[in-house]
Amino acid sequence: MRQIAIALAGNPNSGKTTMFNALTGARQRVGNYPGITVEKKEGVLEIEDGKSVRVIDLPGTYSLTAYSQEELVARNFIVDQRPNVVVDIINTGALERNLYLAVQFMELGVPVILALNMIDEVRKRNITIDSARLAKLMNVPVIETVARTGAGKKELLGKAVAVAEKQREWRPLALSYGPVLDPALEEMSALIEREALLTDRYPARWVALKYLEGDEEVQRLGRSASPAASKLEELAARVTGHCKTMLNTYPEAVITDHRYQYITSALNNGVVTREKANEGIQASDRLDRVLTHPYVGPPLMALILYTVYKITFGLGKTPLTWVQDGFDALGQFAGAVIPEGLLKSLVVSGVIHGVGGIMVFVPLIMIMFFLLSFLEDSGYMARMAYMLDRVLRIFGLHGSSVMPYVVSGGIAGGCAVPGIMSTRTLRSPKEKLATILTSTLMACGAKLPVFILLVAAFFPDDSAMAMFLITMLGWIMALLVAKALRSTIIKGPATPFVMELPPYRIPTLRSMCIHTWEKTSQYLRKAGTIILAISILLWAAMTFPTLPGETLQGFEADKAAIEERIASHKAGSDSESGEIKALEEKATGIENEQAQAALRHSLAGRFGIALEPVSKLAGFDWRTNIALIGGFAAKEVVVATLGTAYSLGEVKSDEPEPLSEKLASDPAWSPLVAASLIVFVLLYSPCLVSVVTMARETSWKWAAFAMTFDTVMAFGLAVAVFQVGKTFL
Structure with a gap:
């Protein structure tokens, strides 16, 4: 072996x-x-x-x-x-x-x-x-x-x-299930062995047990394997009727009782010895009396989440600057060694400023994942689910909806894809559907770079509070939408919530590091594959078609005239005059105008401009529109596209300017525009991978509904934020 x-x-x-x-x-x-x-x-x-x-x-x-x-x-x-x-x-x-x-x-x-x-x-x-x-x-x-x-x-x-x-062979255990079920199991097992019904996969007695338990998967496989399956279903129905009439119960309950009797008899036979059994559990109970208290627990939970963001931004500021300076230096180096042309534009603007705009947030994301792994491994995450069950029921959801929400970004940094998949623990199809459709409204890890960028640019003094409020907004909108759906198109009864709380424990550094690396490596792989490919495609869309020849000739003629005047001044006696500096600034301005004209003339620029009459209601200009279109594929692309767009149209400078500073200094941007964009990015259509996962778990009809409904709702709220804010500010 x-x-x-x-x-x-x-x-x-x-x-x-x-x-x-x-x-x-x-x-x-x-x-x-x-x-x-x-x-x-x-x-x-x-x-x-x-x-x-x-x-x-x-x-x-x-x-x-x-x-x-x-x-x-x-x-x-x-x-x-x-x-x-x-x-x-x-x-x-x-x-x-x-x-x-x-x-x-x-x-x-x-x-x-x-x-x-x-x-x-x-x-x-x-x-x-x-x-x-x-x-x-x-x-x-x-x-x-x-x-x-x-x-x-x-x-x-x-x-x-x-x-x-x-041990090479499987040796099934045969438990006795009492005088009512044992004869039926003998008869059904004999039939299964005689017909070789699923015996290539399962033991015969085990198949009989599954028929008595009403296992739909085994019944489905049995029907496709042999006509004898109908006889088994008849025998199971007969036993079920007998149990209901004679014992007022079902075969599944009888099977469960006998299994637990077997377990209890073993444990009571000298396996478990308790001495002062209540004394040792007091520490855990004392913590739960505070952390899960109906009135004290929720505020403490909010304080813990706020602390996570406070630590993240406090510790992550310096390494974020290091990574940002590294990409700036890389961009300068590439710009110096690569000749002028499309290749230089692709490498510097498309790759370095595009993907680099995502990578600079890796330190913050690593710190956040590390802190979240501590909460998960310590057992506190399960307490969050327990506390939020009471709240979720008000909005027509199940207590088990908590974990899909948390995994999707209920604590910022999750991902909607595993969040959607984790809804499989929900027994009710309607509660599962409502949870799937609303879990994508959370602040997932793909949206984090957008939020961190805008918070750093426009709310630098209140970054932790801003991130906390964004997370809370995701919860509020998810719950309100769930309530609306459960009251209209997804009506249905609620199902009970049962959950086993794990004991509190101190996580090990090794385990936390493994969890952190798992999440961070997924982020890096996505940045190096999907985001890179989309960044290159969007660079091409923002580069082609190029400006017409006569327009380029006009810009070149203007620059040549200014360069001739600069050369004339330098040759004369006033080579140190302020006139030369003014001419150089004018030449830089013409270069910037040319870059802006090229971007507006490109395919992406034209599309962004076409949307501007509508998008300006929410404060979005044409460059933001380009970024948001890319965000339909992956939300990180919003930052990558803004980085590329501002790189292609920036004023030439010896000192590279971070994207956050470019946005803060742009007259088209303001804290109000940033708030409107945060609301839109948080709520609009799920990314492409999430949509595909949603379609697999439900149907393409519901996936299309989520894309359309979320985008319309997000734009309506963004418009409301911008218009109301413009009125009062």
């Missing part, structure tokens, strides 16, 4: 991803599962004897019944890819609930190892876990771990390799 495949599974908030990071470190590859947009993480590490271990981080799931797409993805990967071993990462503080998933792995027959994670938290609560006894009673290996510190990871990896090399 040259490569061993280990799948990491577990409930959400069990520390599964932390363990994945501890095992693989930076040796990770992030992609999507084939045909769907659920994120797939893999890492490969070398071990002794030339062997390698492939570690797959499965989506967090509470069950193997296909209630959500994450659960379906995890199940399908295990049965189709057949990893050598599944490591079930268990939150030991909620051992009984977490073992429910482990029992389902055992019933499936896959070789499984239980990793009792966060064992240190349990010991602090004066609870003793006899892992050796648990291993004996459940007949599976059990390893104690603390993923946050890496404790137990070597033992876990060694045991996983040993199990993978020893």
Whole structure:
């Protein structure tokens, strides 16, 4: 066996991803599962004897019944890819609930190892876990771990390799489900084996259980595999009717009860010993009494978010200046070594000033991601979801809508694509649709460069407060739009919210750095690929067609006349007079007029000018229109396009001027225009990748609706901000 495949599974908030990071470190590859947009993480590490271990981080799931797409993805990967071993990462503080998933792995027959994670938290609560006894009673290996510190990871990896090399066949666990279900399971299993119904993928008894649980995916596969599936559905319906009549319950509830009885009997058989059990949980409870208090918790949450922005701008100002100076120096160097012409314009204006306008914000974004990873790893993010559930219900949303909002940019810096994908945890299709359509209104990481640019240019003394207010505006608009949608075109009942809060823990520096690098590297890859390509295309649109020959000749003639006068003055006695300086400034002015005329004559310039009669209602000039058009593809392009536009039309200077200073000194701009543009960028059409993801999760009809509705709403509000502000300011 040259490569061993280990799948990491577990409930959400069990520390599964932390363990994945501890095992693989930076040796990770992030992609999507084939045909769907659920994120797939893999890492490969070398071990002794030339062997390698492939570690797959499965989506967090509470069950193997296909209630959500994450659960379906995890199940399908295990049965189709057949990893050598599944490591079930268990939150030991909620051992009984977490073992429910482990029992389902055992019933499936896959070789499984239980990793009792966060064992240190349990010991602090004066609870003793006899892992050796648990291993004996459940007949599976059990390893104690603390993923946050890496404790137990070597033992876990060694045991996983040993199990993978020893056990080749799947050995399903057969639990008894009582006198009502057991006979039905026997009959259904015999039929499944006789007809070979899905037995190439699943054990026969497991398929029978899924029919009794009403698993839609298994039923669908059964119908396409054999006519005998109809007989199975009839048997399942008969058992369901019998359970409802005789026991006033359903087969799924009976199955759940017996699984928990199996778990409880094991835990009560000397596995768990509690001494002063309440004493150890007081610290966590004391924190929650304050941080999740109905009246104190929300203001504290707002203060924490404000502090994140305050620290980000405070620490990020100096490195941002360094990066900005570096790109300015690079632009000067390229301008000096590349001859005049289109190549110089492409490199300096299209690439360096375009992509460089995005890259200068990397220090700020890294700091923000680092702070957000601290909030996530500490367990506070889950508390945010818990607190906001009460608010979201008022607006027709579900408590589980919180995480899609947060991931999409509810705390500025997220991304709408994983935010949209995370709505799969929502059981109600209408709550899911409302969440998808409104999650893109948040201050995602792609919009951050625009906001940071405008805040730095027009609100430098209140940058943290400005970013905080932008984030709050995203929440307010998302909730108001959700309420409007749920009251009109997406009506439907609300569903209950259940969430398990993880314990508070101090994040490790290593884990925070890995999370920060993951997010930052995605940003850098996007800047180096998508943004670069779009910047070049927009440069071409802002360069061609070039000015007509007679217009160019006119500019050249004017410049030649001035240069002749300058030469004449220098040859005379007044070579040091102020007249020469005035002539040189006039020549620079003509160059600027030529650059402005060329930009206005280009394809992009003409389009921007054509939109100006409408866009000026919101304070946007033609150059801003060009940038906003590019923003339909990716919001970062707004900054890149402004950088290119002002570079192509700037006054020549020995000292390069940052884009923020160019905007602040431009008469067409003002704090009011900046506020109007911030509102528009925050709310208008999702980027192209988000639109495609939205269409996959819903339909192209709803994706088109989001693009149109968001843009119209954003422009209306931007016009209101500009016009009302112009009236009162």
